[in-house]
Amino acid sequence: MNMAYYWYEAARWMTHPARLAADVTKHSLGNPANPLSYSPYARSMAAACEMFERVTRRYAKPAFGLTETSVDGASVPVSERVVWERPFCRVVTFDRGFVRGPTEPQPKLLIVAPMSGHYATLLRGTVEAMLPDHQVFITDWTDARMVPVAAGRFDLDTYIDYLQDIFRDLGPDLHVMAVCQPAVPVFAAVALLEAQNSSAVPVSMTLMGGPVDTRRSPTAVNCLAQERGTKWFERNCITTVPVGYPGAWRSVYPGFFQLSGFMAMNLDRHVNAHAEMFDHLVTGDGDSAEKHRDFYDEYLAVMDLTAEFYLQTVKTVFVDHALPKGEMMHRGVRVDPAAIRRCAILAVEGENDDISGVGQTLAALELTPNLPGERKAYHLQQGVGHYGVFNGSRYRKVIAPRIAGFIREMAAQPAARVVTLREAG
Template sequence: MRYMASYDFMESFRNANQWFGATAQSFASYPAFALAPNPAFQWLAAWGEVTERSFERMIAKPDWGIDTFTCDDGKDHLVKVEKIVEGAFGDLIHFNVTGREKAPRKVLIVAPMSGHYATLLRSTVKSLIRDCEVYITDWHNARDIPVSEGKFDIEDYTLYLVDFMKKLGPDTHVIAVCQPVPLTLAATAYLAEKEPEAQPRSLTLIGGPVDPDATPTDVTDFGRRVTMGQLEESMIQRVGFKYKGVGRKVYPGLLQLTSFISMNAEKHAKAFSDQIARVAKDKAGDNDKHNKFYDEYLAVMDMTAEFYLSTVDRIFKEREIAKNEFVVAGHKVDMGKITTVAIKTVEGEKDDISAPGQCIAALALCTGLPDSKKASHVEPGAGHYGIFAGKSWRNNIRPLVLNFIDENSAAPAKPKKAGKKAANTNAA
């Protein structure tokens, strides 16, 4: 019961702070105060506005906000978000640009389940819609999933990816971002053994922890320091009575957000104090840089307890993917069985979450894949976020990824037997 009480306490704390913000803004904006102008009231109103907005965003799933798209014909076409596959824990959705010819490239983006919604990849999706038919995994908030739907761990996640790939067919190009990189690799290897005709044409793996020990970071060090018992005792709570998933064990989004912010506490504190100053001086707006970033960053979702704990235990502590010992539904997956799927890894030089070396380890695992099907790229000066969004993605990485897709769009020839050697990381 105490796990549920803790969950409800966090929700009450969030709700109270939202109310405090709204109250402060309302009080400081009382019209009579204009008779005796005082900067203190402007600052109080600004604090209230920023506070209310921030705490309100923590429980709302952001909208995709991709309503229209201007195509090569110069016309604005409506974009419909369509569910292709519906599941209890996640859907496969398609951004259907109505009225245009079908794009030549079919791309599946595997979004992370690491505290934020798939909408975190909004800019990635928008940058690809122009040239591709874009599909993405849209994971659900665990607090809204009834206990009757059962568990959801990393094996279940992998099988979801298998089903999504089978649905889209072998002419698909998969782009996995961050957390799902090792599980996407495992799903492809699973298909290579079970249903090789359903494998995608290519995999682009962006900033994921295939081998967390290749280049340790604060994230991997944390996974090493704490025991599984400590994690379960301190991080896991039961969903409160307000939501459909009442009673489900989760790693709460609000607790995750606390961890995210604590990693760069001074940076975030300065960002909010600067925003309060801008609001007080009437220099802020709904779509300014701060609000655009934090409206997404503060919107967090709960993860099922079994998914979080199995990720830490099996991916980071036991390194099952890195050691090629991962088991899915009783079947030991062998990455060496991937023989026809072209694989490209992308890493950021200054990535402090999944540092260079962690993702490229995927290439060495794929011993059955010829070097001509392997490629890698390290983006100079880019951090974690920059390798899938922002200037580095738009100007450098996206063109490389599209070129890689085009080079590997033809149906693969019958694979040649490859020796068990290390990957050629310089392949184009």
């Protein structure tokens, strides 16, 4: 049995006293009432203590923290509400407290957050940019270590089942945005519903930096999966949740493994960022230090994935390339991309994406020959990497308005209903 999780927990508990001592020392040396706090030595010591405490801390799930937005130029309060819930996921909507309603009906937008190690709060900026003009919902996936074994398994098939149920409950007239990892299951869920001629088919789906066909412009992540194969990941990346958590004994891919991989891809950048953080603390540059804290409080907060979901995703998406080959199966039924005839598709990619290379998301448009050309669109954002596809200044100024425009256009031009052979007969 892989003991990595147990060693990780042991190390965390062993450093707990030192972490507490560092935190106390930092507050003591940083207290303005302490005359020593103004000396260079005290500032350096306080900075070192904070860096040690942050590096050894386990970060909790952050809050969305969205309290207001602007609708038709008026500031309105925002509150969260859970509208759908299952053991491994809940759907949160952001209610806006209108004094008066918007001048035009606003589309319903479901943002499907990635289930790839980080919490849905990583998409805070994604949600914030869409709030003024949409009724926004988001999938808030549950940390697998917090789900008891009695709640059952959760694999890629279950993920697709969840999506179809959410589409039914939030529809009709629903628009879907899949950020990164969910591009494949969202596409599959839509294709399966289209094949059934279901009324739950979304009006549109926006796929952002998603690994639809990882044979195109393969990145380091794609190549690693292809070279190692599923068995290697099963042997080296799967462990069980230790006693002390609700999900004890559940087989998982731990979040700290995923985080290690993310950080290793850009290790120099993270080392330099922490060195700069130390300098900001010593020189008293509070604004820059706070920006660092905000980013890494989010980035270092990770969740575990169920082993079955992780391994099935690696095999289906990254090793077998089942969807673009037309071989993807869901509970014994083949996922047929050609069945998509109504749901409009916008593919969004970043020029410098090192997770999902250019062309991988674009493939979704080429896999749907029966979807009319006027219901397909593509946007390649210059100068952004993976994170910039769904967050940051270019997302807010260029990508989000492009998505909003596509949603409005597709909502105004609904696709004709497909009539099945049985109905025709």
